[in-house]
Amino acid sequence: MSNAVGIEFPKKDVRELWRQIERAQKELGKDIGQAVRFGAWSVARSLGVVTNVSKKYRPYKAVKQSRGKSNYKGVKKFTVTSWKKGHKNKFTVYAPKVSELKKMPQVRIGKAGLAKSSWMWGIRQIGGGQNISMAGTTKTAKDQGKRVIDVEKNLKSNNPFVKITNKLNYITDAMKGKEGAVTSAMGKASRAMAKIIDEKIKKRMLK
Numbered sequence: 001m002s003n004a005v006g007i008e009f010p011k012k013d014v015r016e017l018w019r020q021i022e023r024a025q026k027e028l029g030k031d032i033g034q035a036v037r038f039g040a041w042s043v044a045r046s047l048g049v050v051t052n053v054s055k056k057y058r059p060y061k062a063v064k065q066s067r068g069k070s071n072y073k074g075v076k077k078f079t080v081t082s083w084k085k086g087h088k089n090k091f092t093v094y095a096p097k098v099s100e101l102k103k104m105p106q107v108r109i110g111k112a113g114l115a116k117s118s119w120m121w122g123i124r125q126i127g128g129g130q131n132i133s134m135a136g137t138t139k140t141a142k143d144q145g146k147r148v149i150d151v152e153k154n155l156k157s158n159n160p161f162v163k164i165t166n167k168l169n170y171i172t173d174a175m176k177g178k179e180g181a182v183t184s185a186m187g188k189a190s191r192a193m194a195k196i197i198d199e200k201i202k203k204r205m206l207k
Helices: 015-028 032-049 114-126 139-148 179-206
Strands: 005-008 060-063 076-084 087-095 149-154 161-166
Touching: 015 032, 015 179, 032 114, 032 161, 032 179, 114 139, 114 149, 114 161, 139 149
Parallel strands: none
Antiparallel strands: 005 161, 060 076, 076 087, 149 161
16 A cells, blocks of 8 residues: 655645735735745645654674584674565675675665655755755665655646645655654644744845
8 A cells, every 4th residue: 555645735725824825925925826836845845854864774683603603704694674565574694894784785775865855856846945954865865756756736827736746655654753744744834934924024124
């Protein structure tokens, strides 16, 4: 079963978010399309902020070996745990020390941060900047994040909309609060929008 997350921004379902969208039009002079994009950007950013970056290495554990029975001289035996399509898999590797173990492709997680990267690409497609930390995300994850995010938008019509679909099957599990992160995303986005609008109004008054 897929855990893909789809988010739409209909007026009837997001009243507080829409109130801030209306404020953006009134206070900042944005047209309706620009204001809806501001709202969509705020929600995608909220989800990106609460999405975790996985550890750089798969779980590993040293295994005690019987003396004289190892065919591998000068190396240590380790069991490594990985997950593939929801199934746990354990396998054995040999390395002289942990620092060398961590260099092995079987142990390193090459796509650490893919979930967070997906939101980064969503934010870029919406427009308005990135503005989320990508610390700990690998280059591979940053490059491939765009493959698992879809953004549909029409910001020039009389009924503008933005739809974001995250196709990662573990995206919900990657977020702090899991399903609750999606539920609270719009509330957090509304508060973030309100803060940005208030700060812009304050700066304008000081000029």
